[in-house]
Amino acid sequence: MSERQRFQNKVIIVTGAAQGIGRGVALQAAAEGAQVVLADLSAYVEDVLAEILAAGGDAVSIRADLETFAGAQSVAAKALASYGRIDALINNVGGAIWMKPFQEFSEQEIIKEVNRSLFPALWCCRAVLPEMIKNQKGTIVNVSSIATRGINRVPYSASKGGVNSLTAALAFEHAKDGIRVNAVATGGTEAPPRKVPRNASPLSEHEQAWMQQVVDQTIDRTFLGRYGTIQEQVNAILFLASDESSYMTGTVVPVGGGDQG
Template sequence: MRLKDKVAIVTGGASGIGKAISAAYVREGAQVFVVDIDEQKGQAAASEIATNGKAISIRADVTSSASMEAMAREVDRKSGRIDILVNNVGVRIVKPFLEHSDADWNAMIQANLTGPFLCSRAVAPFMIRAGKGRIINTASIASFVGRPNRVAYVAAKTGLLGMTRAMAIDLGPMGITCNALAPGSINSPMNAAQAGDAEHDWGKETPMGRWGTPEDIANAAVFLALDESSYITGAELKVDGGWVSTKARAGELAEVR
């Protein structure tokens, strides 16, 4: 129980990576607030993972400043503290560059970049009051490389790394660390729906030769929440099976294996 008595907020915690992080934190003894815009899914997830600890669902909209501020106050009122914030909400639009509308662009920036800013700004005062805290932003391998038909998503996720670094230097003197996780080809509902059949199995493109799992990301999120990681801030941890750091020509990985 490495997070015993800690209080954590996980946005987008009702499914996929967010749900896996929420479950991992509960297993480690934390009280977890599963924040999601889908109230029904949030309640179902909280009920499912509330085994060795407490899990509470809160419906909130990360793109609304008022909603984030109300959420942070509610968590503090119920628990008296906020130790960990995971900004995990992620939305992706896939379409050619010239087909991206103003609405598409704004939606990607709002959910993937403005949302983490609004949530962090709402939660940080409670961490400052305690003299410490952990903020973890879920970025992407798209934060490091261009990806086809994802111009707004790539822009938002790249911006999230810059925001993480700026937050680290602004909040570090208050005892708050700010880091980013960069998932790769993770077998989450969002990725699986776009990967298609085995011919386009994204997992085969990694040196590890497999899809990552939401639990792979959750394990990294636990590490960044621990007291032992207190000297790590402004960092980006890739959890991608080596995808960003390596490149093989067609057929070369098969030859290695």
């Protein structure tokens, strides 16, 4: 357990908790005293649950398709059934599936990108709002991206622009209910290879070149000249989820080494 206990007696939903930034957020929140609801479509979420429980933390897991209204509703229901309330939601599901010029995207690929990187945040915000409104308090942190100004991922960029607008509008609409809504616009982040790849197909020569353009652009636009770490993203996300940011709402905080997106 961490010496810091910012989330003692707080119930926090973390989506996309099976790997990457979501896993890091869930482990750190649990270490700081949170009761964590781990939500992911992948069975690997059970490994994160086991890790938290082994460390003496308090968590439950649920496998759900958060690209659907019903999946998001099931996560909120799991939190209420397990802990009786929802104090915070961290919307972490998303990520570009393909990286290539916009004219190379098919109709179905565009739909899949938007379904992955916009709708989970919309559905999960909608799922937790009734409980937060009833309690007249709550915190939502949406994971966005500095890639709203990025090359070779226009559908993803548009989706994250939607997440930024969702953050601002929802914060404005529900400040009267004691609900704060902020976002972290993550920059390029070093992470272990994904256990469940977003795109399982081998990359063609063209696709490898387009991917390299994204990497080069990310580093070129970053003052610090490097990718960030998972922990650096976790630190910002949990700051916004904590009472330390109690006078912040409707804000998108870029965590991209100087790249403002």
